[in-house]
Amino acid sequence: MSIKAVTAFMPKQDLVGFIVLAVIIFVVMPLAMDIFRLNLVGKYLTYAFVAVGLVLCWGYGGILSLGQGIFFGLGGYCMAMFLKLEASTPEATAIQSTPGIPDFMDWNQLTELPWFWEPFHSFSFAVIAVIVVPSIFAYIVGVAMFKRRVGGVYFAIITQAVASILTILIIGQQGYTGGVNGITDLRTLLEWDIRSDSAKYILYFVNGILLFACLLCAQFVRKSKLGRILLAMREREDRVRFTGYDVSDFKIFVFCLGAAFSAIGGAMFTLQVGFMSPSFVGIVPSIEMVIFCAVGGRHSIIGAVYGTLLVNWAKTTFSESLPELWLFAMGALFIGVVMAFPSGLAGVYKMHIEPRIQKAMKKIRDDYENSRAVKSEQLGAIE
Amino acid sequence: MFSEYSTAELMSIFAMQGFAGLILFSVFVLMALGLAIIFGQMGVINMAHGEFMILGAYVTYLISNLFSEYMPALFSMYFFLAMIVAFFVAGGLGAFVEWAMIRHLYKRPLDTLLATWGLSLILQQFYRTVFGAREVGVSLPDWLMGSIPLTDVIDIPINGLFVMALTLVISVSVYLLMFKSNWGVQVRAVVQNRPMAGAVGINTEKSDRVTFALGCGIAGVAGSAFTMIGSTGPTAGQLYIVDTFLVVVFGGAQSLLGTIASAFTISQAQSSMEFFLSGSMAKVLTLLVVVGILMLRPQGLFALKIRH
Numbered sequence: 001m002s003i004k005a006v007t008a009f010m011p012k013q014d015l016v017g018f019i020v021l022a023v024i025i026f027v028v029m030p031l032a033m034d035i036f037r038l039n040l041v042g043k044y045l046t047y048a049f050v051a052v053g054l055v056l057c058w059g060y061g062g063i064l065s066l067g068q069g070i071f072f073g074l075g076g077y078c079m080a081m082f083l084k085l086e087a088s089t090p091e092a093t094a095i096q097s098t099p100g101i102p103d104f105m106d107w108n109q110l111t112e113l114p115w116f117w118e119p120f121h122s123f124s125f126a127v128i129a130v131i132v133v134p135s136i137f138a139y140i141v142g143v144a145m146f147k148r149r150v151g152g153v154y155f156a157i158i159t160q161a162v163a164s165i166l167t168i169l170i171i172g173q174q175g176y177t178g179g180v181n182g183i184t185d186l187r188t189l190l191e192w193d194i195r196s197d198s199a200k201y202i203l204y205f206v207n208g209i210l211l212f213a214c215l216l217c218a219q220f221v222r223k224s225k226l227g228r229i230l231l232a233m234r235e236r237e238d239r240v241r242f243t244g245y246d247v248s249d250f251k252i253f254v255f256c257l258g259a260a261f262s263a264i265g266g267a268m269f270t271l272q273v274g275f276m277s278p279s280f281v282g283i284v285p286s287i288e289m290v291i292f293c294a295v296g297g298r299h300s301i302i303g304a305v306y307g308t309l310l311v312n313w314a315k316t317t318f319s320e321s322l323p324e325l326w327l328f329a330m331g332a333l334f335i336g337v338v339m340a341f342p343s344g345l346a347g348v349y350k351m352h353i354e355p356r357i358q359k360a361m362k363k364i365r366d367d368y369e370n371s372r373a374v375k376s377e378q379l380g381a382i383e
Numbered sequence: 384m385f386s387e388y389s390t391a392e393l394m395s396i397f398a399m400q401g402f403a404g405l406i407l408f409s410v411f412v413l414m415a416l417g418l419a420i421i422f423g424q425m426g427v428i429n430m431a432h433g434e435f436m437i438l439g440a441y442v443t444y445l446i447s448n449l450f451s452e453y454m455p456a457l458f459s460m461y462f463f464l465a466m467i468v469a470f471f472v473a474g475g476l477g478a479f480v481e482w483a484m485i486r487h488l489y490k491r492p493l494d495t496l497l498a499t500w501g502l503s504l505i506l507q508q509f510y511r512t513v514f515g516a517r518e519v520g521v522s523l524p525d526w527l528m529g530s531i532p533l534t535d536v537i538d539i540p541i542n543g544l545f546v547m548a549l550t551l552v553i554s555v556s557v558y559l560l561m562f563k564s565n566w567g568v569q570v571r572a573v574v575q576n577r578p579m580a581g582a583v584g585i586n587t588e589k590s591d592r593v594t595f596a597l598g599c600g601i602a603g604v605a606g607s608a609f610t611m612i613g614s615t616g617p618t619a620g621q622l623y624i625v626d627t628f629l630v631v632v633f634g635g636a637q638s639l640l641g642t643i644a645s646a647f648t649i650s651q652a653q654s655s656m657e658f659f660l661s662g663s664m665a666k667v668l669t670l671l672v673v674v675g676i677l678m679l680r681p682q683g684l685f686a687l688k689i690r691h
């Protein structure tokens with residue numbers, strides 16, 4: 001790849017943004033926080049995967065999915081199923097009436113592992129399933145909707161209905177899914193204790209690296225021809241269609257990509273937090289994830305990460321000190337962002353902060369040039 | 384799954400479930416009518432619709448307490464006053480919300496969704512602060528309690544009948560208002576072609592505001608009616624919202640008749656399946672079928688034949 005291709009893919013200001021974010025995530029946070037807080041930040045960052053996917057789908061593709069929690073949840077459940085099976089060895093579950101199956105199945109009078117749990121004994125299968133299951137799910141939903149030209153508001157409502165279906169199903173089928181409690185009490189990953197502090201450190205960095213991989217992937221989509229088609233489609237879909245593109249294929253692709261990102265986030269969530277439950281699948285968390293993206297700025301992939309961090313940090317702080325106020329604050333945030341800052345933090349930065357930085361930089365540069373000019377003049381005078 | 388029941392038993396099961404379905408149908412229609420006006424006619428997604436209903440329910444609760452405290456003699460009639468007050472309180476709040484928020488967002492329908500979701504969070508917390516987190520219920524006047532025995536096995540609860548009658552009255556009035564009154568013609572004109580409607584002298588801003596307020600007012604009445612069949616909590620509104628949207632979309636967003644037809648289909652399907660499957664599985668199956676049909680027919684059952 002030539003240098004030109006690299007700069008086209010990653011212009012200077014984007015590169016600066018990436019580097020600043022990398023420094024914050026990999027250097028500042030680990031140095032400034034104890035392991036408890038760092039683990040919390042790691043949890044927030046898993047939501048950022050979803051927000052980045054939403055920037056591509058919503059900010060670029062113009063399709064707002066209110067069911068991203070589905071994919072976060074599916075990814076998380078795939079990982080949780082593997083971890084649960086590993087934690088449910090016959091020795092560890094010896095007190096159950098049927099040793100060797102997960103505890104909640106035993107409580108629900110299941111005597112045999114259901115067929116769809118069997119393959120999750122294998123780690124490689126679980127890792128592949130984390131990505132493939134949600135992507136296939138997204139593909140089915142995407143094909144069914146976009147090929148029929150269901151879009152905009154209707155797409156949002158139907159994804160919401162799908163999220164609600166999945167939640168009811170998970171809660172209703174207690175014996176197979178752990179019901180409303182979800183899959184809890186996860187201990188080891190390939191005999192590596194994920195509850196220890198050192199594991200939490202490592203998982204935080206793995207999470208950060210995966211997030212950056214997704215960010216780079218999103219940046220690639222954004223800067224490629226695909227990204228420009230998505231933008232064109234968002235603005236005037238019919239014209240893109242008349243030009244000969246099959247818009248549904250692009251929508252399906254970006255929807256699946258967003259789903260895959262969310263699923264990785266879900267799997268990392270399960271690893272870092274140690275459980276997965278339907279409370280991360282349904283409508284309410286899905287809409288919250290949209291607000292993470294909206295606060296950061298729906299057109300900025302880096303902004304989405306900051307938005308997620310900020311909203312979740314505010315949520316934790318508020319719910320610790322003033323729990324009654326949190327819903328008021330969250331509601332006001334929804335309304336305020338939509339009404340006053342439709343392009344979120346990234347928009348505020350672009351409108352107000354970036355010009356000032358550039359002005360200041362220019363001033364510094366000018367001062368430098370001036371002083372050099374003065375200096376050379378003085379030098380000339382001495383000679 | 385039918386073999387373990389005799390024919391007579393099956394008949395009465397279907398009759399019972401059919402009647403339970405009719406009550407569910409009334410509930411769906413009441414919830415969806417307001418939404419069908421706001422979403423179907425104006426294209427605004429009001430995620431706070433459930434909270435407007437709960438507002439009506441709380442108003443009814445307050446008024447029933449007021450009557451039992453100060454005017455026990457008139458207690459049997461409190462309900463009618465409560466409905467009217469609920470309509471105006473919810474409608475008034477609706478008009479305010481339209482003025483403060485919605486009118487700035489007509490060109491961004493997806494953003495109305497987020498903004499009204501924020502509004503719903505605020506309202507929820509408001510109810511929790513004022514009325515407490517626990518569910519509240521109203522005491523019914525005597526004439527609404529009890530049931531009419533139809534046969535040995537089938538009983539018809541009177542409050543269910545009353546809700547059904549109420550639904551009928553409200554649906555007919557909405558129909559008359561939208562399709563027979565001068566105002567309804569104006570609203571539909573604004574929806575179809577805003578600049579043109581403005582050009583012939585219709586005050587489109589006022590029309591929008593009144594339409595939104597009317598939708599919210601009907602939600603308030605719906606909430607008021609709900610107090611007769613269940614209790615009310617701060618988060619109850621959120622439970623209904625997806626169902627309500629599906630009812631409206633399934634019926635074809637711009638058709639009031641479609642809304643009623645889809646409410647009937649969905650409620651009957653769910654209630655007759657509920658007897659044989661668990662409640663949650665019946666719901667999952669119903670929703671799946673609805674979503675499946677919507678994928679085949681994105682415009683809903685009763686789509687208006689218009690060119691886009």
